[in-house]
Amino acid sequence: MKPIQVGLLGMGVVGSGTFNVLLRNQKEIKRRAGRGIEITMVADLDLARVQSLVAEGVQVVNDARTVIANPDIDIIIELIGGCGIAKTLVLETIAAGKHVVTANKALLAVHGTEIFAAASSKGVMVAFEAAVAGGIPIIKALREGLTANSIQWIAGIINGTTNFILSEMRDKGLDFTVVLKEAQRLGYAEADPTFDIEGVDAAHKATIMSAIAFGIPVQFDKAYVEGIAKLSAVDIKYAEQLGYRIKLLGITKRTDKGIELRVHPSLVPTKRLIANVEGAMNAVMVQGDAVGTTLYYGKGAGSEPTASAVIADLVDITRLHTADPLNRVPHLAFQPDAMSDLHVLPMSAVVTSYYLRLRVADEAGVLARVTGILASLDISIDALLQREADEVEGETRAAGGPQVAQTDLIILTHDCVEAKMNAAMGQIQALPTVLAPITRIRKEELA
Numbered sequence: 001m002k003p004i005q006v007g008l009l010g011m012g013v014v015g016s017g018t019f020n021v022l023l024r025n026q027k028e029i030k031r032r033a034g035r036g037i038e039i040t041m042v043a044d045l046d047l048a049r050v051q052s053l054v055a056e057g058v059q060v061v062n063d064a065r066t067v068i069a070n071p072d073i074d075i076i077i078e079l080i081g082g083c084g085i086a087k088t089l090v091l092e093t094i095a096a097g098k099h100v101v102t103a104n105k106a107l108l109a110v111h112g113t114e115i116f117a118a119a120s121s122k123g124v125m126v127a128f129e130a131a132v133a134g135g136i137p138i139i140k141a142l143r144e145g146l147t148a149n150s151i152q153w154i155a156g157i158i159n160g161t162t163n164f165i166l167s168e169m170r171d172k173g174l175d176f177t178v179v180l181k182e183a184q185r186l187g188y189a190e191a192d193p194t195f196d197i198e199g200v201d202a203a204h205k206a207t208i209m210s211a212i213a214f215g216i217p218v219q220f221d222k223a224y225v226e227g228i229a230k231l232s233a234v235d236i237k238y239a240e241q242l243g244y245r246i247k248l249l250g251i252t253k254r255t256d257k258g259i260e261l262r263v264h265p266s267l268v269p270t271k272r273l274i275a276n277v278e279g280a281m282n283a284v285m286v287q288g289d290a291v292g293t294t295l296y297y298g299k300g301a302g303s304e305p306t307a308s309a310v311i312a313d314l315v316d317i318t319r320l321h322t323a324d325p326l327n328r329v330p331h332l333a334f335q336p337d338a339m340s341d342l343h344v345l346p347m348s349a350v351v352t353s354y355y356l357r358l359r360v361a362d363e364a365g366v367l368a369r370v371t372g373i374l375a376s377l378d379i380s381i382d383a384l385l386q387r388e389a390d391e392v393e394g395e396t397r398a399a400g401g402p403q404v405a406q407t408d409l410i411i412l413t414h415d416c417v418e419a420k421m422n423a424a425m426g427q428i429q430a431l432p433t434v435l436a437p438i439t440r441i442r443k444e445e446l447a
Contacts, residue, residue: 003036004318007067009089010079011044014103014130016053017303018077018310023055029311033318037311039077041067068093075317077310078102083110094118094126099321101313103130103306109204112211112218116331123325127313132205133158133282135305136298137312142212142286143333149288151213153253155266155446158205160280160300161196162228162248164188166265167278170236170245176229188280198227199248199263206250209284210261214254214342215334219261222344226264235357235439238410239267242383244355245275249444258345267355267412267443273297274446285446348419353382353443355412358428359436362405366433370409373427377420385410406435412443 008015019039022029030036040057043064044050050060064080067073068089076093078100080086086107091114093100100119102108108115108128119126129139133156142151157163161183168179180197183189195201207220228248239246244267253260268275273295277283282300287293299305320328330336360366367386374381387408413421425438 001035003038004033004074004321005038005040005072006075006077006314007041007043007070007073008039008077008079009043009064009067010081011042011046011050011053012079013303014306014310015042015044015077015079017307018079019054021304021307022311022314029315033315035318037314037318041070041073043067064089065092068096068098073098074321075099075101075314077314078104079310080104081106083107087111087115090115090126091118094122094124097122097124099124099317100126101130101310101317102126102128103310104128105131105201105204105208109207109218109220112208116336119331120325120336125317125320125328126331127317128208129313130306130309132208133284133296134160134298134300134302135308136282136284136296136300137309138209138284138296139212140312141294141296142209143329146286146288146291146294147333149290151254152287152289153251154206154209154213154284154286155249155251155274155444156202156206156209156284157247157274157277157282158250158284158300159196159199159202159248160282161189161193162199162202163277163282164280165197166228166231166236166246166248169231169233170240173233173237175233176231197229199225200227202248202250203263206252206261206263209250210252210259212333213252213286214259215332215338215340216259216342216344217339218332219344222261224262224264224347224350228265230439231265231441232439234408235355235441238357238385238408239355239441240270242267242355242385242410242412243270244268244443245270246441247275247277251444254342255345255351257349258343260350261344262347262350265441267441268446272446348417348422350418351415352418353413353415353445354421355410355439355441355443356425357439358409358411358434359406360409361433361435362407363433366431367409369431369433370411370428373424374411374413377416377424379416379420379424380414381411382414383412404435
């Protein structure tokens with residue numbers, strides 16, 4: 001049977017990895033797919049560089065539309081990234097009746113509803129395993145492997161840059177800014193790391209997983225997003241003393257009131273496997289009613305790990321290329337006419353527990369006033385840690401004011417709705433004996 005022909009848009013890190021792995025393992029891939037898969041055209045602005053990388057016979061052009069227009073091309077791989085020209089090219093590919101493979105999580109998280117609808121109307125597939133957690137096959141697990149389950153929640157370390165930074169902060173006791181510079185030097189963080197450290201990248205991925213898990217439209221604009229830039233090494237140390245590690249988690253959860261979709265730093269018990277995921281690795285926990293808790297671990301980025309996911313999508317499309325579109329696995333796991341209208345909860349309505357660190361004056365009555373405010377709002381305390389005054393660096397109450405003895409007060413709470421915690425923090429912060437902004441980190445038991 002004639003090999004299926006593929007056009008590649010963007011020959012960067014993932015594109016070159018895809019080309020190399022497909023070439024290296026072509027015999028085994030053909031045995032699995034039932035026919036050969038060949039990248040026969042590549043579009044990239046740097047023609048000379050790409051021509052030096054590809055095999056003989058591969059046509060290299062600088063216009064992506066030339067690849068899309070080629071009638072011999074069956075599948076287009078979009079590895080340009082972003083939501084600008086990439087969106088236009090993906091929609092043009094679909095309009096041309098060609099299948100799409102993409103690693104573009106931002107595009108799908110923001111415009112996925114439009115793209116999937118266009119693909120369904122044309123009877124073509126949009127495959128995106130590489131868009132979430134790199135080489136970990138989490139999309140296939142959610143969409144197919146766990147299809148018998150009612151998914152209850154997902155919690156994942158889905159950004160390797162932030163996990164590397166948090167691991168280094170814990171291991172070396174360094175503050176965020178110092179470790180970020182080291183991560184940039186080592187290539188774990190981009191020159192502009194905003195999307196990673198502010199949680200946006202993880203939120204794109206969490207949005208996609210949420211849609212698949214619960215059969216809802218992709219709704220990135222409703223996700224709560226909080227990054228790691230404000231985390232301090234002292235909080236990582238205190239968390240460790242209390243039996244927790246801090247991880248940036250992407251969380252989506254089904255509740256009686258709606259769907260939670262949030263990304264933020266979280267205290268996770270050290271006994272949980274996911275708390276021990278270190279460096280730039282990724283891991284995703286999924287809780288299903290039938291299967292219980294499952295954990296998926298591996299490399300979340302990189303040339304060949306991501307290429308592994310891209311090629312898996314190519315094989316899936318090749319197998320189903322001639323199948324009736326109605327018999328294919330739906331893009332978001334649920335049939336398009338059976339999607340749910342469950343709404344995404346605002347963060348103020350989310351119920352979780354909390355770690356609070358208060359820098360307070362070391363004097364009588366401070367603890368009573370703080371706990372009194374919590375009690376008045378029905379927030380119960382799970383654990384409390386107070387440092388000795390001489391263990392905490394001294395500061396002044398105000399510029400030029402007298403130095404006062406002060407201490408760190410660390411409180412772990414039981415579950416409460418975030419709106420109540422917001423109210424409590426407002427009242428506590430107003431106390432004259434609270435000397436600095438309160439640090440709040442949410443706590444996830446993941447039981």
